[in-house]
Amino acid sequence: MQQGLHSCGACGLLSRPEPGEDAGRCPRCDEDLAFRKPASLQRTWAYLIAAAICYVPANILPVLTTTTAEGTASDTILEGVVLLWSPTGWPLSLIVLFASIMIPSAKILALAYLLITVRRGSVENGEQRVRLYRIVEFIGRWSMVDVFVDVFTAALIQLQPLMSVEPAPGLLFFAAVVVLTMLAVESFDPRLIWDSASPKEVRYA
Amino acid sequence: MSEYNAQTVGPLRAGSKARLYATVYNQSLADAALIACPDCDMLQRLPDLAPGASARCPRCDKELWRRREDALNRTLALTLAAAVLYVVANTVPMIGLTAVGREASTTVLGGALHLWRNGPAIVAVLVLVTAVVAPALQIGFMLAIVLGAHREHPPRWVGPLLRHHPATRTWSMIEVMMLGVLVALIKIADYATVIPGVALFVLGALVFLLAGIQASFDRREVWQRIEWAIAGERRAAAGDRSAERAS
Numbered sequence: 001m002q003q004g005l006h007s008c009g010a011c012g013l014l015s016r017p018e019p020g021e022d023a024g025r026c027p028r029c030d031e032d033l034a035f036r037k038p039a040s041l042q043r044t045w046a047y048l049i050a051a052a053i054c055y056v057p058a059n060i061l062p063v064l065t066t067t068t069a070e071g072t073a074s075d076t077i078l079e080g081v082v083l084l085w086s087p088t089g090w091p092l093s094l095i096v097l098f099a100s101i102m103i104p105s106a107k108i109l110a111l112a113y114l115l116i117t118v119r120r121g122s123v124e125n126g127e128q129r130v131r132l133y134r135i136v137e138f139i140g141r142w143s144m145v146d147v148f149v150d151v152f153t154a155a156l157i158q159l160q161p162l163m164s165v166e167p168a169p170g171l172l173f174f175a176a177v178v179v180l181t182m183l184a185v186e187s188f189d190p191r192l193i194w195d196s197a198s199p200k201e202v203r204y205a
Numbered sequence: 206m207s208e209y210n211a212q213t214v215g216p217l218r219a220g221s222k223a224r225l226y227a228t229v230y231n232q233s234l235a236d237a238a239l240i241a242c243p244d245c246d247m248l249q250r251l252p253d254l255a256p257g258a259s260a261r262c263p264r265c266d267k268e269l270w271r272r273r274e275d276a277l278n279r280t281l282a283l284t285l286a287a288a289v290l291y292v293v294a295n296t297v298p299m300i301g302l303t304a305v306g307r308e309a310s311t312t313v314l315g316g317a318l319h320l321w322r323n324g325p326a327i328v329a330v331l332v333l334v335t336a337v338v339a340p341a342l343q344i345g346f347m348l349a350i351v352l353g354a355h356r357e358h359p360p361r362w363v364g365p366l367l368r369h370h371p372a373t374r375t376w377s378m379i380e381v382m383m384l385g386v387l388v389a390l391i392k393i394a395d396y397a398t399v400i401p402g403v404a405l406f407v408l409g410a411l412v413f414l415l416a417g418i419q420a421s422f423d424r425r426e427v428w429q430r431i432e433w434a435i436a437g438e439r440r441a442a443a444g445d446r447s448a449e450r451a452s
Binding site for chain 1: 228229230231232233234237239240241243244245246247248264265266267299300301302304305307309310311315316317319320323324325327328331332335336364365367368371375378381382384385386387388389391392393396397424425428431433434435
């Protein structure tokens with residue numbers, strides 16, 4: 001960017017824009033070019049706030065409804081973790097606890113931290129912050145575990161009238177949290193972390 | 206009136222897409238080894254690597270390029286295997302159970318279908334996309350890319366496929382689904398006897414194949430082989446001009 005060169009986000013080719021043009025297309029792969037992902041900070045904040053709002057009903061509302069001869073019971077995500085806890089099943093319980101509760105909240109906090117430090121023009125810990133971004137990017141998909149658990153549990157346990165399990169509204173909000181945080185990660189441009197370290201560069205954030 | 210319209214539309218229709226939308230291409234640099242790090246934008250020159258070696262960004266430690274040995278052939282073999290396993294995994298039952306003399310089983314599609322009928326439909330779509338559609342696109346795109354890149358002059362459509370392949374990889378979550386199914390199995394084991402289906406083992410193998418494809422594929426090699434978008438555009442424009450001259 002300092003050199004006035006565009007780096008293609010898809011194929012990595014460096015190219016020089018035509019004079020007078022803001023951004024053209026990549027001559028090799030036809031991708032629309034920009035110095036930075038467009039409106040990266042605003043879009044990441046938007047997805048992140050939406051995810052944080054959905055996070056509340058995702059944890060309060062039940063994700064599964066179990067109907068047995070004795071009656072109907074609903075479980076939230078946390079209750080699901082507690083139910084799994086047993087002398088033999090505790091490692092799985094821990095997996096679900098990590099994937100469904102720790103990862104989404106850690107993701108929201110980590111992205112908020114990255115956004116705030118970029119906004120404040122922090123020049124410190126660039127390497128740690130980009131590493132944090134990569135961890136968030138890598139680990140985010142694993143939050144979907146709970147969605148799959150609930151879907152296949154519900155699809156299998158259909159032993160009417162003895163016992164049946166159905167998905168409940170909390171699942172919708174939980175899935176929304178996972179998708180929204182993944183979109184937030186996608187729209188964040190890690191190159192912004194380094195921009196304030198080189199003040200001569202034009203700020204496109 | 207209608208004649209007037211026909212006259213103005215005529216030359217435009219004969220023209221290329223470039224003239225209609227005024228596509229502006231950047232100019233490429235003379236030095237193809239010069240790149241900017243995708244994570245920190247540091248400008249650097251990629252060294253010529255030996256097969257298996259990798260180059261990392263000195264500032265942010267991002268792996269910029271890992272040269273793979275015999276990338277195209279290995280990727281093709283793994284992708285073909287993955288395509289076969291994918292078809293099997295989606296046609297045979299994945300998990301089943303028996304309880305009080307009753308049996309039930311489901312496929313991957315069955316799980317999504319049940320949710321579509323009984324739960325939030327959007328989540329059913331999400332499950333369908335992440336567990337069925339995205340993996341299919343991931344395997345299909347890769348197969349087309351590798352087969353296309355195998356030719357002496359890779360066809361034009363290889364570029365767009367390669368451009369969109371990372372998105373299919375992001376949303377394809379077979380390995381996450383596997384973990385989810387295992388947790389569900391153990392949960393259900395409290396109430397009923399569970400029967401792991403054939404698809405469960407096939408999916409397990411598929412997870413490793415997909416990781417293998419990711420590890421054997423060399424994007425940079427294919428990018429260097431494809432026809433440039435700007436070259437195709439120029440040729441299309443030249444073709445239009447000669448067509449106009451002929452007419």
